[in-house]
Amino acid sequence: MYKVIGLTGGIASGKSTASAYIEEQGFKVLDADVYARKVTEKGSPGYQRIIEAFGTGILDEDGNIDRPALGRIIFNDPDERQKLNDISHPEIRRMMNADRDEYVKENHVFLDIPLLFENGLDEQCDMTVTVYVTEENQMERLMARNGLTKEDAAARIKSQMPLSEKKKLSDRVFDNNGDKAELFRQIDEFLKELQNDEM
Ligand SMILES: CC(C)(COP(=O)(O)OP(=O)(O)OC[C@H]1O[C@@H](n2cnc3c(N)ncnc32)[C@H](O)[C@@H]1O)[C@@H](O)C(=O)NCCC(=O)NCCS
Numbered sequence: 001m002y003k004v005i006g007l008t009g010g011i012a013s014g015k016s017t018a019s020a021y022i023e024e025q026g027f028k029v030l031d032a033d034v035y036a037r038k039v040t041e042k043g044s045p046g047y048q049r050i051i052e053a054f055g056t057g058i059l060d061e062d063g064n065i066d067r068p069a070l071g072r073i074i075f076n077d078p079d080e081r082q083k084l085n086d087i088s089h090p091e092i093r094r095m096m097n098a099d100r101d102e103y104v105k106e107n108h109v110f111l112d113i114p115l116l117f118e119n120g121l122d123e124q125c126d127m128t129v130t131v132y133v134t135e136e137n138q139m140e141r142l143m144a145r146n147g148l149t150k151e152d153a154a155a156r157i158k159s160q161m162p163l164s165e166k167k168k169l170s171d172r173v174f175d176n177n178g179d180k181a182e183l184f185r186q187i188d189e190f191l192k193e194l195q196n197d198e199m
């Protein structure tokens with residue numbers, strides 16, 4: 001029997017970096033952020049519902065959802081965030097579960113889900129792994145990658161369960177406070193155990 005492994009972490013903790021490496025090693029990783037983009041694409045039912053909920057002010061000049069603008073709204077207001085989650089999450093889950101069920105017939109499959117524990121999705125996984133960094137490193141990497149102010153970066157971090165909590169809840173931790181090579185070494189070790197059925 002192949003395993004479903006929930007891979008989580010905080011915003012900018014290194015989930016995508018870990019996922020890309022895991023894919024290079026030949027495993028499928030399904031990324032919740034990619035599904036989230038699909039369900040809010042122009043023309044999709046989610047797109048229409050988002051406009052109804054947030055108004056046309058969140059569209060860019062081409063009529064696409066202006067993601068940074070929507071981000072500014074939802075990361076600063078829990079009610080607005082809930083509104084967006086209620087629209088997007090059921091459809092993300094439906095699409096992701098369908099793909100998971102196909103891929104797991106062939107091999108172990110990883111689900112990269114930022115809100116894995118927040119939404120209780122860990123219960124659907126055989127194992128969970130958290131990509132962990134200190135809040136200081138998280139702030140630094142998030143500000144650098146997204147060009148955010150300290151205040152905006154802090155709001156995004158606060159919109160999620162603290163990484164220290166996720167670390168406690170998960171079966172395994174990849175510590176990403178070092179360089180990427182160090183992260184990849186921990187992943188190699190994990191994948192070796194997984195393939196040798198040592199977990
Ligand atoms: C708010 C949006 C438009 C911002 O888009 P943007 O391109 O700037 O960011 P991106 O989608 O790459 O997400 C970056 C990170 O933000 C965090 N994040 C995104 N949405 C949420 C949320 N609703 N609550 C908490 N954290 C979130 C995640 O860690 C994610 O990895 C977008 O994230 C979105 O549509 N979010 C709702 C869907 C969702 O909850 N996605 C998270 C995975 S299920």
Ligand SMILES: Nc1ncnc2c1ncn2[C@@H]1O[C@H](COP(=O)(O)OP(=O)(O)OP(=O)(O)O)[C@@H](O)[C@H]1O
Pocket residue numbers: 009010011012013014015016017018033114141142145176177178179180181183
């Ligand atoms: N070990 C590392 N050392 C230095 N920078 C790193 C390291 N790991 C990741 N980064 C950088 O930190 C940023 C965040 O990493 P990444 O995009 O993988 O995080 P993420 O958890 O997928 O983020 P999000 O939840 O926002 O999608 C990126 O710019 C990435 O290149």
